[in-house]
Amino acid sequence: MPAELSLRAPGVPASLDDVHALLSRAWDRHPDVGDDDRMRFEIAVVEIAGNVVEHAGDPHPVDFELAVRVEDDRLEARFQDPGRRVDVDFSTADMPDALAETGRGVALALATADELTYRRVGAVNHWLVLRRRRP
Amino acid sequence: MIELDTHPTGAAVVRVDGRLTMVDAPAFRSAVAEAVGEAATTVVVDLSACAFMDSSGLGAVIAGLKAARQAGGDLRIAAPSTQVLTVLQLTNLERVLRPFGSVAEALRAG
Numbered sequence: 001m002p003a004e005l006s007l008r009a010p011g012v013p014a015s016l017d018d019v020h021a022l023l024s025r026a027w028d029r030h031p032d033v034g035d036d037d038r039m040r041f042e043i044a045v046v047e048i049a050g051n052v053v054e055h056a057g058d059p060h061p062v063d064f065e066l067a068v069r070v071e072d073d074r075l076e077a078r079f080q081d082p083g084r085r086v087d088v089d090f091s092t093a094d095m096p097d098a099l100a101e102t103g104r105g106v107a108l109a110l111a112t113a114d115e116l117t118y119r120r121v122g123a124v125n126h127w128l129v130l131r132r133r134r135p
Numbered sequence: 136m137i138e139l140d141t142h143p144t145g146a147a148v149v150r151v152d153g154r155l156t157m158v159d160a161p162a163f164r165s166a167v168a169e170a171v172g173e174a175a176t177t178v179v180v181d182l183s184a185c186a187f188m189d190s191s192g193l194g195a196v197i198a199g200l201k202a203a204r205q206a207g208g209d210l211r212i213a214a215p216s217t218q219v220l221t222v223l224q225l226t227n228l229e230r231v232l233r234p235f236g237s238v239a240e241a242l243r244a245g
Binding site: 013014016017020039040042043046047050053095098099100101102104105107108111112 | 154156157158187189190191193194195197198200201217218221222225226227228231
């Protein structure tokens with residue numbers, strides 16, 4: 001059975017530290033995951049966590065859930081939150097100008113994940129971040 | 136954690152200890168604003184103990200760069216980790232935020 005680690009946390013910036021801690025536990029359990037896969041998956045997961053926190057925290061923070069699975073061939077993170085709907089267009093999520101201070105999150109996640117999906121099901125946002133493990 | 140060290144020579148070092156994400160970005164912005172407000176012409180961001188930076192942290196560094204330039208100075212980053220270098224590469228910011236090997240090197244660069 002593949003191992004799954006999960007957390008439930010309030011939609012506030014400080015919860016990003018819990019996301020890092022969860023990933024750290026995943027790597028402790030799976031020392032076979034390569035450094036580059038860990039780093040790039042963590043970049044993608046933390047960017048989506050930041051997006052979730054922004055949306056789940058407005059106007060009042062609501063809890064979000066994160067489940068991380070380490071499989072032989074891939075790393076998966078699934079987020080769920082009952083925050084407001086996210087307007088995201090992956091086809092136009094390019095890197096902004098060099099001196100822009102915002103707007104790089106989704107582009108950075110797309111650059112480090114192999115699959116990134118967002119779905120709104122009922123009143124719940126679902127994000128999937130998937131990275132295929134390199135040999 | 137963010138630490139500010141202002142030098143009498145007109146330089147300031149902002150040290151990031153841990154991660155620079157949405158959590159610490161406001162403290163980082165305040166530290167750079169304080170350094171620029173104290174007339175530091177060169178702000179060096181010491182990343183030697185920064186294990187992870189996200190797009191919010193990067194946005195705060197860009198804001199600091201703009202604030203330093205507006206005040207007639209400059210902001211330089213020193214000793215970034217592989218993770219930070221990867222984020223700079225993926226966001227095409229390696230030339231705008233050219234990394235220096237160490238704080239001393241960044242301070243010496245004039």
